[in-house]
Amino acid sequence: MADDGMLLNFSIPETGFLNKPKFKGGSWKDRQSAKRAAGHWHDRATGRLNGEKPTNKTTSNPNRTKLGERPKQKSNSPEPERPTERLPKRPRVSGEFKPAAARDNTEQEEFRPQSNPNVTKSTGEKSSGPKGGKQIISSLFSFNPTSTTESLPKDQSANDEHVEPSNAPLSSELETFTSLGISPSLATHLLNKMEMKAPTAIQKAAIAQLVKDDSDAFIQAETGSGKTLAYLLPIVQRLIEISANMKKRKVDEAVQRNSGLFAIILAPTRELSKQIATVLEKVLGCAHWLVAGTVIGGEKKKSEKARLRKGINILVATPGRLADHLEHTEALDVSNVRWLVLDEGDRLMELGFEEEIQKIIGNLNLRLRAKKEGDAAIPGLPNKRTTILCSATMKMDVERLGQISLKDAVHIRADPKDLDGTEVAREEGFFAPAQLKQSYAVVAPKLRLVSLISFLKRAFARKGSIMKAIVFFSCADSVDFHFSILTSELEKFFEGADAQKPEATDEKASDEASQKKAKNGKAVIESDPTKLDVTHTESSLLSPKTHSVSAYRLHGSLQQSLRTSTLQHFTKNKEPALLLATDVASRGLDLPNVDLVIEFDPAFAREDHLHRIGRTARAGRDGRATIFLMPGCEEGYVDILKSDRKDGEAGIHIGRQDANEILKKGLITSGVTKDKNAFMDKATDLQLAVERWALASPARMESARRAYQSHVRAYATHVAAERGYFDIKQLHLGHLAKAFALRERPSGMKVPGLRTGAGRDSAKGATPRMRGATKDGNDKSGGKAEIEQVDPSEDAAKMRKAVRAREKFMRHAGQADEFNLG
Numbered sequence: 001m002a003d004d005g006m007l008l009n010f011s012i013p014e015t016g017f018l019n020k021p022k023f024k025g026g027s028w029k030d031r032q033s034a035k036r037a038a039g040h041w042h043d044r045a046t047g048r049l050n051g052e053k054p055t056n057k058t059t060s061n062p063n064r065t066k067l068g069e070r071p072k073q074k075s076n077s078p079e080p081e082r083p084t085e086r087l088p089k090r091p092r093v094s095g096e097f098k099p100a101a102a103r104d105n106t107e108q109e110e111f112r113p114q115s116n117p118n119v120t121k122s123t124g125e126k127s128s129g130p131k132g133g134k135q136i137i138s139s140l141f142s143f144n145p146t147s148t149t150e151s152l153p154k155d156q157s158a159n160d161e162h163v164e165p166s167n168a169p170l171s172s173e174l175e176t177f178t179s180l181g182i183s184p185s186l187a188t189h190l191l192n193k194m195e196m197k198a199p200t201a202i203q204k205a206a207i208a209q210l211v212k213d214d215s216d217a218f219i220q221a222e223t224g225s226g227k228t229l230a231y232l233l234p235i236v237q238r239l240i241e242i243s244a245n246m247k248k249r250k251v252d253e254a255v256q257r258n259s260g261l262f263a264i265i266l267a268p269t270r271e272l273s274k275q276i277a278t279v280l281e282k283v284l285g286c287a288h289w290l291v292a293g294t295v296i297g298g299e300k301k302k303s304e305k306a307r308l309r310k311g312i313n314i315l316v317a318t319p320g321r322l323a324d325h326l327e328h329t330e331a332l333d334v335s336n337v338r339w340l341v342l343d344e345g346d347r348l349m350e351l352g353f354e355e356e357i358q359k360i361i362g363n364l365n366l367r368l369r370a371k372k373e374g375d376a377a378i379p380g381l382p383n384k385r386t387t388i389l390c391s392a393t394m395k396m397d398v399e400r401l402g403q404i405s406l407k408d409a410v411h412i413r414a415d416p417k418d419l420d421g422t423e424v425a426r427e428e429g430f431f432a433p434a435q436l437k438q439s440y441a442v443v444a445p446k447l448r449l450v451s452l453i454s455f456l457k458r459a460f461a462r463k464g465s466i467m468k469a470i471v472f473f474s475c476a477d478s479v480d481f482h483f484s485i486l487t488s489e490l491e492k493f494f495e496g497a498d499a500q501k502p503e504a505t506d507e508k509a510s511d512e513a514s515q516k517k518a519k520n521g522k523a524v525i526e527s528d529p530t531k532l533d534v535t536h537t538e539s540s541l542l543s544p545k546t547h548s549v550s551a552y553r554l555h556g557s558l559q560q561s562l563r564t565s566t567l568q569h570f571t572k573n574k575e576p577a578l579l580l581a582t583d584v585a586s587r588g589l590d591l592p593n594v595d596l597v598i599e600f601d602p603a604f605a606r607e608d609h610l611h612r613i614g615r616t617a618r619a620g621r622d623g624r625a626t627i628f629l630m631p632g633c634e635e636g637y638v639d640i641l642k643s644d645r646k647d648g649e650a651g652i653h654i655g656r657q658d659a660n661e662i663l664k665k666g667l668i669t670s671g672v673t674k675d676k677n678a679f680m681d682k683a684t685d686l687q688l689a690v691e692r693w694a695l696a697s698p699a700r701m702e703s704a705r706r707a708y709q710s711h712v713r714a715y716a717t718h719v720a721a722e723r724g725y726f727d728i729k730q731l732h733l734g735h736l737a738k739a740f741a742l743r744e745r746p747s748g749m750k751v752p753g754l755r756t757g758a759g760r761d762s763a764k765g766a767t768p769r770m771r772g773a774t775k776d777g778n779d780k781s782g783g784k785a786e787i788e789q790v791d792p793s794e795d796a797a798k799m800r801k802a803v804r805a806r807e808k809f810m811r812h813a814g815q816a817d818e819f820n821l822g
């Protein structure tokens with residue numbers, strides 16, 4: 001064609017003619033897949049898939065890191081690649097906050113489809129993301145449920161008036177151990193060696209009664225009020241007197257180890273038995289001729305038998321093991337037993353020890369009668385046996401235990417007059433110590449994890465303000481998962497950190513990578529949630545620059561020896577320390593210097609709640625307790641917390657905190673910031689770092705999924721009376737998954753060893769049942785308990801029945817309130 005001199009006045013665009021078409025009509029999904037297909041061909045045409053630099057503005061900055069931004073797309077990043085298209089927005093809810101970092105194209109819930117997010121295109125390296133092709137990265141601050149208690153007063157625990165402690169030693173000079181009938185030598189020993197000057201109110205009541213009277217007794221008093229010494233001191237005093245009498249009469253030598261077994265103390269767990277034995281040993285420091293011993297299992301029966309043969313005067317035992325010895329150990333002569341103590345009576349019943357206790361009592365009665373008919377008893381030894389039942393709570397099952405063990409028992413409680421008038425209201429029932437400052441935190445499910453970390457960061461920020469804290473979880477898997485986060489090197493997973501690189505997948509390399517020498521010379525061991533042998537290490541996440549904070553974990557799936565050594569280490573640690581635990585740590589344990597208890601998962605029943613918070617504010621010391629509740633029906637539980645006193649709201653102040661305050665206090669550490677919402681960015685960064693940390697390792701992802709599933713199942717098992725507050729049907733499973741660092745749909749989760757749930761529906765009916773659990777909280781198989789889950793398709797009635805069956809099973813199988821799931 002001849003050149004006619006005409007110039008065409010348009011230029012060819014850089015990207016060629018293949019501009020992305022706009023799609024209209026059809027469903028959202030259709031438009032989305034059409035866009036994706038077009039994007040694919042568009043990318044091919046522009047050479048992007050061949051490694052050429054993208055020219056399109058949308059992809060020029062793929063490194064948003066805050067929510068709604070793209071993280072730096074390093075070539076070996078574990079983050080799955082995301083599509084570049086702007087996704088359709090969900091309608092904004094009026095008044096909803098949009099964090100600065102999220103004010104571009106990806107607020108609220110993003111569904112990010114991609115063909116296989118487990119393999120990043122650039123490197124082909126594996127990440128541990130959800131199978132099934134979808135990641136849900138939702139904004140932390142959008143679509144959260146609103147609180148129903150927002151207008152109530154905030155936490156005023158800091159400026160609360162001083163409240164007189166209700167479980168402290170009595171302050172009047174007239175109140176001494178000797179005035180109650182304790183010998184001067186024992187009283188001096190208590191003062192000099194155990195720093196105990198005066199009795200507590202319950203000790204005053206119990207000692208006065210038990211040193212002079214042989215009636216059976218039921219001792220009931222609040223946590224941390226010194227019940228252990230309330231029954232130990234009178235027994236030791238009586239034995240000292242018998243011994244002194246024998247010496248005086250010169251009939252015989254004083255009491256010694258082979259004079260016979262005079263007292264048995266039964267406790268529900270090995271931990272508690274050991275603790276009682278330790279206190280007893282200390283008391284016996286002034287009566288060294290009396291010998292104490294334990295039979296609690298966990299060691300060879302042969303060594304226990306040998307100890308029994310050598311002679312023990314006061315025996316601390318778990319019911320199962322004692323019943324066994326009574327049957328099989330000839331050397332165990334119980335004909336001189338004149339005191340039987342059943343400590344933590346309600347727990348003994350919950351753990352299903354009724355049968356063993358009946359057997360033991362039957363045996364003791366038989367031998368006592370035989371002895372009476374036979375040769376003369378030790379001079380001064382009472383003719384009848386005194387049985388003492390000891391419990392902080394007065395549940396139906398304690399009454400039942402009373403029926404089988406006590407006869408014409410005296411009910412021993414603290415005299416209200418000794419309690420400085422806090423008191424009349426406390427006369428009945430079971431209450432928390434008056435000086436304990438309680439609060440509740442209303443935290444939406446998505447914000448739970450970041451709020452917990454923030455809360456702990458704040459608590460441990462200043463050395464000395466909180467020395468020791470305990471966080472309670474509903475299940476062992478959740479303890480493991482949170483322990484591994486708190487002890488991880490999370491800083492590597494924040495925006496811009498080098499270590500967004502996926503970690504070496506082979507075990508040795510990853511072990512080497514995670515075991516580094518810290519500056520202070522202490523080994524920092526990033527805990528692998530699947531390895532149960534690491535139970536304490538430094539928490540770099542919680543340790544401020546000025547001091548280090550150690551994290552510990554404790555639950556029933558750990559081996560007994562590990563549980564014991566962990567508790568010992570935590571007890572002896574003089575530096576700030578945090579214990580993550582299930583209810584295995586809630587009863588009777590006397591851990592020194594615990595300033596703070598956090599119930600991250602509320603207890604399954606109010607009594608358990610009181611035992612948990614009773615780990616702090618002991619023997620007159622101060623303490624704080626905070627329970628995490630989710631907005632909605634859970635907030636109604638505050639009324640139950642307040643009913644801690646008879647006069648309800650008027651009598652008890654429970655401060656309120658919300659997630660925003662917790663995040664601000666915990667995450668904004670550098671004074672004043674102009675941006676009111678800076679804490680949201682910080683929280684988002686933290687959340688994303690945890691999600692990346694989890695995604696970088698299959699073991700962590702599995703741990704997250706297990707923790708999530710076990711948590712949901714445990715949630716379904718609150719006692720019937722409180723299920724209205726903890727209603728599994730109201731639980732937002734998707735939001736909750738975020739608090740377990742999960743980016744996948746609950747329905748798609750597959751956890752080895754657990755049957756696949758069907759998301760929300762399955763959770764409704766989730767009814768775990770454990771097999772192989774023993775009364776000591778261990779799993780017979782040595783591993784973790786097996787779980788049976790009710791089919792999601794079962795109807796509600798069937799599910800409820802299954803929940804009831806589980807409760808019954810737990811009562812009998814010895815796991816009344818702990819889930820060692822998965």
Ligand SMILES: Nc1ncnc2c1ncn2[C@@H]1O[C@H](COP(=O)(O)OP(=O)(O)OP(=O)(O)O)[C@@H](O)[C@H]1O
Pocket residue numbers: 169195196197198199200203221222223224225226227228229392587588589590614618619
């Ligand atoms: N008279 C006393 N003076 C000072 N401290 C005491 C006194 N009696 C007990 N204590 C201390 O009080 C703490 C709590 O005692 P103990 O464990 O016996 O309480 P408890 O009532 O059994 O609690 P729980 O119901 O939680 O088992 C212990 O640390 C103990 O040493």
